[in-house]
Amino acid sequence: MEKIVCACGHENPLGTKICSNCGRPLTEEGKSQKVLDMKYDGSAIRSKTHNKSFVDKVWNFFSSVKVGVALIIILLVVASIGTIFPQEFFVAAGTEAGKALYYETNYGSLGTLYYNLGLSDLYSTWWFQVLVGMLGVSIIVASIDRGIPLHKSLTKQRVKRHESFMRRQRIIAEGAVTEGDPSKTLYSVEEKLKKMNYKVRHDGSALLAEKGRFSRYGPYINHVGLIIFLLGVMLHQLPGMHVDESMWIRDGETRAIPGMDGYFLESKKFILETHDNDPTTAQIQQGVAVIAKNYQTDVVLYKQSDDALPGETNNLEVVKEYSIRVNHPLEHDGYSLYQMDYRLNELKEMTFSLTNKETGTVLGNITIDLRNPKSEYVIDENTKVELMEYYPDYTGFNDEGKPQTATPNPNNPAFIFNMITPEKPKGEISFVAIQQTVEGSGASENTYKMAFTGVDTINMSGLTIRMDKTIPLLIVGGFIFLLGLAIGSYWNHRRVWIEQLADGQIRLAAHTNKNWFGIKKEIDALTEYAHLPQYVDQLVDEKEKEKKDE
């Protein structure tokens, strides 16, 4: 590879802006600058030196901070678009048509457009994920591109720098010592700098004082954290990495826990408590009568004994008793059970009597468990009722004239029974819905009917079961990110170069990557202590001059 040879004889790789040996500017631009561009101390970064092959071009694209910022801004704008109307997962509709209808009725033609463009489920579209992926690639590439040269230039710094380097620093002082014996100056400079926690190195009559170098690695550490975090988010989508199930459980019931094999849950009771406060202004304005205080399900967690068959429930060992509340999930073996929903007074059982329409004689009663209906209910040898169809949430007839159900929840149950009686051994069909007793064709000729006699209700609790193997990775990533962020933000890298020339004159230059106010305060103290010549801040002076020229 080509090299640039500096006046001092040192060979620098192509693309270097400041000689890594003596600090002389190597480019025309650098030579004409009043203050040097000290980013990466002028060392060559890969993206600036390679641009021939396809790989180079891709590399250069992703390593560009401009591209990185563009990606961040695009993501930000796109993310904000997703908040204009509610996303689909906040919409209660179950079907595609239902969702489309929701956006249309609530937000008119704009809503329809939003839905049709896919903006209503924006965060899971492939292109949104590609954007996030590109951001990740950009972070990785840019960090490698700059991190390695930065590390090299930081670890092999020379103490002595050429005057063309010193004079092109933002803070520069030149002149005689203002007081006392100049031969003692370097000694007292060093003493003071050490008190201010600088690390001082010598090279003849030159010294380099440095502190907070580690802070330069902050951005790279935080980028690593971000990448680990993103990796975790990606892994989350692989099969087997997480469980996300939900279950409804009634008071007193014991059920297998979906997604958590071999475990069973018994609900003792669902509890709802409300605050007994006087209604607040906000409550009155919104017509909210009471505010919930606690949602709780008292449960017992069971585990099947190891030799049990799958689904066997008579060999359960108690694992623990717990009260699941919002913000206090039941945790076991990496799984967590959350209180998510509830239903009070849910229909549990319905009782019907098989009744002779004319005489009113009752042949028997049957009780149907609305969550777990049986297919037939036997009353005696010659009498039974078959449940031919069951519609837990009956909403009328569809276009084809068939009854339909909206949800699997027993909000409005409807049944088609086949009643087998001694008189009618072949059976009689009857359609029964509680609110509308629609009798099917020929039902008026039926001898028997299913007379509704009663209903039993119960409280139910809705729980979610979650397990996520990627959480540890997210925690590690988040921690590294914050650590790097703190290192890069709360510390800064300060350097002071000082040289005593042959005639006893002092030349001082200083640089920091951020917080010039802070370094100036330190140099003020140093100047006073060691009676150094007053420095100038070349940028401020430049600005002032510009002002005067205007």
Added chain:
Amino acid sequence: MSLIDISGNLLFVAFVAYLVATLLIGGSIKSAKPDGAAGRATKWGQLAIIVTIIGFLAHLGYFITRWIYSGQVPVSNMFEFTTAFGMFLIGAFIYMYFMYRVTALGLVALPIALIIIGWAAMFPREVTPLVPSLQSHWLTIHVITAAIGQSILAISAVAGLIYLLKVIDAKKKGKERFWLEAVLYFLVIIVGNIAASVAFNAVGYEDRYSYINKDEIELQIIYNHPPIFGMNESTAITEGAMEPLIEMPAFIHAQKLNIVVWSLLVGTILYVLIRLIARKRIIELLNPLVQKVNLQLFDEIGYRSVLIGFPIFSLGALVFAMIWAQEAWGRFWGWDPKEVWALITWLFYAAYLHLRLSKGWEGKKSAWLALIGFGIIIFNLVVVNLVIAGLHSYA
């Protein structure tokens, strides 16, 4: 006097103190003429800081007494959160003052805090009982850390505004002058909002209406501003209530729109009055106050406050938020609008930091970015809470 009354009085003391401090800082800058009055100026400035600190302590007193009274950290409704945000903003200003010793920051920070507290006071002030999902220590930690982060980030906008007030020539026509004046006009609109609410509250205006919402359900609503815009099919319940001038369809919340329009109206009148009396743009009015400001230093303060605020914001608004969400709902992230807007704020300041890596984005451009960032924070507080409904919505 019960604890809650003491708490309210302390907040009032804080408000007055900030008002006095603002005037003192204005005075300190005004008197800094080259006639050797510099010493007097620093005295006024120091006095202003002392008064600010007294105000801050009273404000903190409000916060703590309210906390003790209600048994829950007072950040759980619009009034409480916004008041706390004002407090953290003053805290961030004091912190930055001791770092850089520039009183001029207060010239913008104090009035903004005053506006924020004044606006907060327009919301119902009683203690709200907490719903179960809000009963979590993580929530408390999350809200407080996020608010502290936001208030430090806001200081960069304070520094940015001062920077722009100095560099932008109020006499030269152009985009920059227009937009800077627009920022100040927006502040006057918020003052208009407060003024309208205070005025109608003082005359005891209150009318009730019933209306039909978009799900065809009949509900009632209270208007505290005379109805220019009425809710869908609204009928007056209060005797002799005014008929709305214009009735809005169900998908628009006309009562909120009504408040916005009243604020615009009163704010614009105020603005026009200022222009008529001063015969100057507001930026021209403020320009003399910032003449002594060291631009380089204010640019650095702006950058520094983002550097300090960004990690705290990341910790509070993202990390702690995720921990809480994981505990309450079993998912650390759910694309709820408030979450998304926290992410947007975070991405925005990340963009700010990266743009500063290239030289061109220092100074003026950076100051504009800081103002936009503050705009996003305010949007998150106002629009996302009050308009875009979600899990975090207070209204």
